[in-house]
Amino acid sequence: MKKQFSGALLTLLGDRSNSDSTIVSELQRHIRELISSGVIGDDERLPSTRSLARDLGISRDTVEAAYQQLDTEGYLVRKTGSGTFVAKQDRIVSSTPRIVQSPNTREAHQTIISLASRGEDILRAGGIVDQTDVHPFVAAMPDIETFPIEVWRQLTSRVIREHGHKLLMYGDAQGYEPLRIEIWKYLATRRGVRCDPDQVLVLTSSQQALSLIGTTLVDPGDIMAIENPGYHGAKLALLAAGSFLKPVSVDVEGIIVSDINDSRAPVRAVYVTPSHQYPTGVTLSIERRMELLDWAHQTGSLIIEDDYDSEFRYDSQPLASIQGLDDGEQVVYMGTFNKVLFPSLRLAYMVLPKRLVKSFITARTLLDGQAPLLTQAVLHSFILEGHFTAHIRRMRQLYHARRDLFMTAIRQHLNAYIDAETPPGGLSVACYLRDGFEEDRSVAIAKSVGIELPTLRRLYLGEPARNGWLLGFAALPPQVAESAMVKLSKAMADFYK
Amino acid sequence: MKKQFSGALLTLLGDRSNSDSTIVSELQRHIRELISSGVIGDDERLPSTRSLARDLGISRDTVEAAYQQLDTEGYLVRKTGSGTFVAKQDRIVSSTPRIVQSPNTREAHQTIISLASRGEDILRAGGIVDQTDVHPFVAAMPDIETFPIEVWRQLTSRVIREHGHKLLMYGDAQGYEPLRIEIWKYLATRRGVRCDPDQVLVLTSSQQALSLIGTTLVDPGDIMAIENPGYHGAKLALLAAGSFLKPVSVDVEGIIVSDINDSRAPVRAVYVTPSHQYPTGVTLSIERRMELLDWAHQTGSLIIEDDYDSEFRYDSQPLASIQGLDDGEQVVYMGTFNKVLFPSLRLAYMVLPKRLVKSFITARTLLDGQAPLLTQAVLHSFILEGHFTAHIRRMRQLYHARRDLFMTAIRQHLNAYIDAETPPGGLSVACYLRDGFEEDRSVAIAKSVGIELPTLRRLYLGEPARNGWLLGFAALPPQVAESAMVKLSKAMADFYK
Numbered sequence: 001m002k003k004q005f006s007g008a009l010l011t012l013l014g015d016r017s018n019s020d021s022t023i024v025s026e027l028q029r030h031i032r033e034l035i036s037s038g039v040i041g042d043d044e045r046l047p048s049t050r051s052l053a054r055d056l057g058i059s060r061d062t063v064e065a066a067y068q069q070l071d072t073e074g075y076l077v078r079k080t081g082s083g084t085f086v087a088k089q090d091r092i093v094s095s096t097p098r099i100v101q102s103p104n105t106r107e108a109h110q111t112i113i114s115l116a117s118r119g120e121d122i123l124r125a126g127g128i129v130d131q132t133d134v135h136p137f138v139a140a141m142p143d144i145e146t147f148p149i150e151v152w153r154q155l156t157s158r159v160i161r162e163h164g165h166k167l168l169m170y171g172d173a174q175g176y177e178p179l180r181i182e183i184w185k186y187l188a189t190r191r192g193v194r195c196d197p198d199q200v201l202v203l204t205s206s207q208q209a210l211s212l213i214g215t216t217l218v219d220p221g222d223i224m225a226i227e228n229p230g231y232h233g234a235k236l237a238l239l240a241a242g243s244f245l246k247p248v249s250v251d252v253e254g255i256i257v258s259d260i261n262d263s264r265a266p267v268r269a270v271y272v273t274p275s276h277q278y279p280t281g282v283t284l285s286i287e288r289r290m291e292l293l294d295w296a297h298q299t300g301s302l303i304i305e306d307d308y309d310s311e312f313r314y315d316s317q318p319l320a321s322i323q324g325l326d327d328g329e330q331v332v333y334m335g336t337f338n339k340v341l342f343p344s345l346r347l348a349y350m351v352l353p354k355r356l357v358k359s360f361i362t363a364r365t366l367l368d369g370q371a372p373l374l375t376q377a378v379l380h381s382f383i384l385e386g387h388f389t390a391h392i393r394r395m396r397q398l399y400h401a402r403r404d405l406f407m408t409a410i411r412q413h414l415n416a417y418i419d420a421e422t423p424p425g426g427l428s429v430a431c432y433l434r435d436g437f438e439e440d441r442s443v444a445i446a447k448s449v450g451i452e453l454p455t456l457r458r459l460y461l462g463e464p465a466r467n468g469w470l471l472g473f474a475a476l477p478p479q480v481a482e483s484a485m486v487k488l489s490k491a492m493a494d495f496y497k
Numbered sequence: 498m499k500k501q502f503s504g505a506l507l508t509l510l511g512d513r514s515n516s517d518s519t520i521v522s523e524l525q526r527h528i529r530e531l532i533s534s535g536v537i538g539d540d541e542r543l544p545s546t547r548s549l550a551r552d553l554g555i556s557r558d559t560v561e562a563a564y565q566q567l568d569t570e571g572y573l574v575r576k577t578g579s580g581t582f583v584a585k586q587d588r589i590v591s592s593t594p595r596i597v598q599s600p601n602t603r604e605a606h607q608t609i610i611s612l613a614s615r616g617e618d619i620l621r622a623g624g625i626v627d628q629t630d631v632h633p634f635v636a637a638m639p640d641i642e643t644f645p646i647e648v649w650r651q652l653t654s655r656v657i658r659e660h661g662h663k664l665l666m667y668g669d670a671q672g673y674e675p676l677r678i679e680i681w682k683y684l685a686t687r688r689g690v691r692c693d694p695d696q697v698l699v700l701t702s703s704q705q706a707l708s709l710i711g712t713t714l715v716d717p718g719d720i721m722a723i724e725n726p727g728y729h730g731a732k733l734a735l736l737a738a739g740s741f742l743k744p745v746s747v748d749v750e751g752i753i754v755s756d757i758n759d760s761r762a763p764v765r766a767v768y769v770t771p772s773h774q775y776p777t778g779v780t781l782s783i784e785r786r787m788e789l790l791d792w793a794h795q796t797g798s799l800i801i802e803d804d805y806d807s808e809f810r811y812d813s814q815p816l817a818s819i820q821g822l823d824d825g826e827q828v829v830y831m832g833t834f835n836k837v838l839f840p841s842l843r844l845a846y847m848v849l850p851k852r853l854v855k856s857f858i859t860a861r862t863l864l865d866g867q868a869p870l871l872t873q874a875v876l877h878s879f880i881l882e883g884h885f886t887a888h889i890r891r892m893r894q895l896y897h898a899r900r901d902l903f904m905t906a907i908r909q910h911l912n913a914y915i916d917a918e919t920p921p922g923g924l925s926v927a928c929y930l931r932d933g934f935e936e937d938r939s940v941a942i943a944k945s946v947g948i949e950l951p952t953l954r955r956l957y958l959g960e961p962a963r964n965g966w967l968l969g970f971a972a973l974p975p976q977v978a979e980s981a982m983v984k985l986s987k988a989m990a991d992f993y994k
Contacts, residue, residue, distance in 0.1 A: 113799050113827065119713035119856050127859035130667040130866060144665040153657040160650040168641040168839035170627035204701070208865040215737065216616035220717065233863075240712065240863050302610050330610065342665035344870035359616050362624035366730075366737050368705040368865060369627060373841035375869060 136484035175202025192320030214241025254284030633981035672699025689817030711738025751781030
């Protein structure tokens with residue numbers, strides 16, 4: 001542990017020659033990140049201040065100050081005589097429910113503003129860090145350079161001219177009706193979703209959909225099942241709602257449905273990414289889909305179907321949505337335009353069981369009211385005039401080609417270190433480290449040559465079953481990805497020679 | 498009660514000649530609204546199915562079906578032999594904390610998806626209904642016809658041309674930095690807010706600010722103090738976060754600070770609208786501001802300063818913000834562009850104490866990620882090039898003139914029924930019914946001539962201290978408002994003659 005820890009920090013701190021106070025806060029930040037991302041786990045013992053100071057070539061006081069602060073923040077626990085340990089992060093399903101503090105147990109006169117326990121949990125879990133620039137391997141990122149921005153500009157101008165001041169007033173909290181109708185048509189024809197436009201809710205992001213589910217359907221202490229490994233944004237949103245997470249393993253057919261039930265209490269809902277599981281890329285088989293629906297009907301539980309990126313399937317027709325396999329009353333379906341068009345758009349949607357529509361709209365009015373009307377109206381025109389379908393078709397071809405070249409390059413340059421299967425769809429590929437190679441180490445090696453490797457570890461709850469990376473192939477031209485691979489391959493070879 | 502209830506429903510159902518099933522759902526909806534809005538209160542007894550059916554001229558089966566459904570939904574409680582009663586709505590601070598269900602107490606095999614208790618509470622409390630069209634007396638509504646939409650169109654076009662594809666990528670979750678800097682400058686110079694741009698968080702709405710406060714700073718069972726009467730959006734957001742509300746009365750100097758403390762437990766935060774209290778319009782006096790800050794420092798509690806509409810002050814300079822009166826570490830400050838520019842814009846902001854910035858940004862990434870980059874960039878240009886300041890100046894003049902004409906018209910047409918003082922700022926005026934006139938009755942009378950009167954009652958927690966209306970004067974030309982007043986005045990006279 002000690003060596004590994006110092007190694008990771010050394011790489012992170014890099015060749016800085018900063019003032020001591022900067023180093024303290026840098027050090028804190030890195031240790032926090034190592035804890036939040038699960039690189040160092042609950043109860044793990046940290047190196048002594050003396051040895052870490054020596055390893056990093058910084059003063060012992062600096063390390064002491066950083067540990068002290070992290071102790072105050074609750075990340076670390078210092079035990080006199082036995083050392084410094086990572087505090088329990090409390091992120092995995094446990095047999096005792098979280099305790100909700102009653103007002104009386106909170107100290108009556110704290111003199112500075114403190115976070116609520118919920119706020120502390122959220123801060124500790126760490127939020128979602130969206131990449132603000134595109135660099136090689138960023139996972140689940142579309143190509144934005146090919147977006148027809150000039151079409152968007154002209155449509156915006158025209159929509160403002162045509163609608164005038166009507167666009168400025170509050171719109172329907174459920175979403176601009178003409179847009180809902182286009183979403184409905186698209187989902188019915190392309191994804192086999194069974195609904196009517198009144199079941200569609202326009203949101204700003206999948207994250208908002210998850211947040212709404214948390215607000216509306218999750219009581220503190222409820223058990224929510226999630227794919228393991230799985231999408232971290234879903235985990236964080238459901239944890240923030242106060243639920244316990246029940247991790248359920250994924251095999252070649254997708255989530256193992258028979259493992260969903262929990263012996264302690266009913267599982268309220270399960271979050272799945274059936275089109276291509278995030279991050280493994282597997283498609284949930286039709287047998288599993290039926291099994292999942294049966295489970296949901298028998299237990300009265302909900303299926304949360306996140307159909308992200310289902311537009312991008314390269315080798316065969318995608319399976320229709322789970323939502324459309326029966327009456328859809330057991331499924332909350334969600335999708336987003338932010339990956340298909342561009343990330344800063346901020347428009348997404350849900351399809352809700354009829355009986356949940358009213359409550360979701362109501363809760364949404366409390367979250368942020370509604371989505372911007374102008375953007376919704378522009379998107380509506382973009383879809384109506386065929387630009388949406390054309391863009392998807394173009395992107396599918398582009399990403400298909402990029403995927404193939406990316407896989408060839410992986411086999412050529414990284415085959416010694418990783419094992420990766422060609423994903424049937426999506427924007428990323430799961431790469432598993434071969435025996436003898438470690439995730440943390442590989443991340444540090446990549447970092448030393450300026451490459452950020454998105455890890456699989458952060459997508460697991462508990463001990464990762466497999467180590468590796470989730471590499472994005474869609475956002476950048478293949479030659480950019482390939483030259484990063486060459487660099488990474490060389491750095492790995494240098495280290496392991 | 499019986500007469501009044503049938504009366505309200507009769508007006509609401511109007512002269513419809515619909516099928517029975519439509520009437521059932523209409524009737525349900527109206528009763529739900531009467532309960533949610535507080536028009537009929539906890540434990541109140543409803544008329545028997547027989548008598549209500551007779552009063553409304555509909556079949557008894559229809560009433561029975563509606564009552565039955567509302568019973569199932571938890572709005573009503575039916576007691577054999579003694580009648581039908583409004584179920585406790587549980588919206589006011591109570592001495593026993595809400596019980597958080599543990600998984601074991603929930604029924605193991607419900608066969609349809611049910612809402613979480615939180616979701617039920619939100620559905621019952623009713624959400625926020627934003628007006629999607631402008632009609633006389635809509636409260637707190639700006640004039641949108643005067644917004645320079647052509648300027649906005651040109652700026653949008655130019656911003657897209659200048660920034661190009663860079664605009665399409667994820668932006669900073671805290672908000673587009675150049676926009677944060679402009680907001681900071683504006684608040685520092687116009688509102689005396691003391692902060693730096695890194696304390697500014699760009700959001701989509703005040704409602705999102707309240708929702709973030711709920712997520713980050715409120716644990717279930719925490720006591721939050723609010724002005725009474727006060728802004729219902731704040732109440733609903735804080736209730737949705739699981740807090741108990743402590744209503745605190747308002748007098749001519751604003752919230753009565755000495756009444757904030759609760760004997761049972763510390764008050765976590767107080768929500769105030771100091772520039773002009775919503776809905777009474779009073780300005781929080783400087784003495785009260787100092788008292789409030791003292792209270793916050795002594796108790797370690799937080800002040801939530803909602804500085805909505807502070808741009809619109811007509812007779813004197815506005816007081817500076819509470820946030821700027823000391824180091825600002827005890828205050829969360831919020832404001833919105835949606836009222837100053839146009840409602841469908843969806844951009845607002847908070848200024849946070851330094852130590853809360855990180856946690857709020859983290860929580861925000863879970864709520865909806867970030868605000869749309871293009872809209873933020875357009876707003877930035879709009880401010881930078883002086884359009885923002887010019888628009889505020891123009892609107893202040895327009896609203897000033899409209900307020901004066903509106904007050905003259907009130908005195909001319911409605912003086913027999915209401916007592917109203919000229920508000921020093923804002924977009925609405927609080928009108929108090931004179932003795933002998935009832936709020937529900939006046940609403941029903943207005944409705945019978947097609948006028949919607951926003952009531953004061955819905956802004957109270959518990960029994961309203963005063964009855965009346967909150968009339969918006971800003972959104973429409975004075976002649977439109979005046980002719981509505983003439984109509985209302987005539988209807989009132991007809992009824993009370």
